[in-house]
Amino acid sequence: MDAKEILKTHIAKTALLTDEQFDYFFSHFKRQSFHKGQVIISKGDMVDHEYFVVSGCLKSFFINDEQKMFILQFAMSTWWTTDFNALYNQTKATINLDCITDAEVLSLSNADREKVCKELHNVEHFFRWRTNRGFLATQKRLLSVMNNNVKERYEELLKQYPELYNIVPKNLIAAYLGVSRETLSRLYHP
Amino acid sequence: MDAKEILKTHIAKTALLTDEQFDYFFSHFKRQSFHKGQVIISKGDMVDHEYFVVSGCLKSFFINDEQKMFILQFAMSTWWTTDFNALYNQTKATINLDCITDAEVLSLSNADREKVCKELHNVEHFFRWRTNRGFLATQKRLLSVMNNNVKERYEELLKQYPELYNIVPKNLIAAYLGVSRETLSRLYHP
């Protein structure tokens, strides 16, 4: 299935667009390919695109004052990613985005999203639901961080995204869970 | 300013509705008053309304297996609250909602929100932005929890919502920050 088909199928799950509407919407996306390790957004950049992942795996992450990395999101096929805060508030990036594997994405500019949302009620509906899912997922993760220990969160993550186990090195999993790699290692090698 | 005016002003910040459109939208809300301590949603309930706070202060919270409370949100004037996960997924509540002070709210049912979103593109636009702000705020809080210590998070909270200091007892602030009340107390009484 090619990029266009993947996006179409993804959107069809929440909004009913005619073929013409979808083609029009799709005409605003730009296909981009990145290789493993390539940086898409770094701290301080101006951000004006969001990215729909067609294939591969990206990570968005924050580096704190002590140079420790915290991973906000692993983005795989059909996930949307960017520095949403910088994108919507038109401020400089505080988070970074790069590629864990080679990746293919469709990029959409902030202005085009808003333009098409205004023109097509259906598209605005789609984006409301996409944002809603993101909100609920983030809220769930916050609850998990506050109420579960590292082992529970690790197993929850692998249960929900088993493919991560093979794609993503453990030190990045640790950075997602917010623990040191040593602690994660000791969970199953006591 | 009465409830209708407060809601109107709130919505006008992100969506341009004509007076007739707003009146129509407003006709789907129901005014409700609650007193201090009153429970609005408890775990296990079916949830089919969300609440726009006109006055007073509510809290939404989760009770974990060890009976420890974690506060997801303090909701004050112009905030929206409910168990969003249960509301959107039509599942039983996992979080509770009750009143820290006497409160007045406007309630809107899930079905009515979806109906009016479909009928009025403007209203869907408003809800997209409301959800978006919630998403960004939750993401910011997650980053703060993972990267800052208790003292930093406490001061960040008070800086953003100074009014909480007078309205909300410290044990609830601690439950919001995810620490014990003893630790919070010791921050300024070492």
Add this chain to the structure above:
DNA sequence: GGGGTCGCGTGACCTAGATCACTTTCAAAA
């Protein structure tokens, strides 16, 4: 084919915050 560096395990020690137990204060109910 020998020097990096990346991922991962592991031992020894350290610390932020939890837990438990007791006390004080103060306001509201009775």
Add this chain to the structure above:
DNA sequence: TTTTGAAAGTGATCTAGGTCACGCGACCCC
């Protein structure tokens, strides 16, 4: 006026997870 109970402070102790240091195999890649 007395009683009660929630809010808050505080000392003593415990623990999950962090930090630092080192070892070891597996790849790249000149």
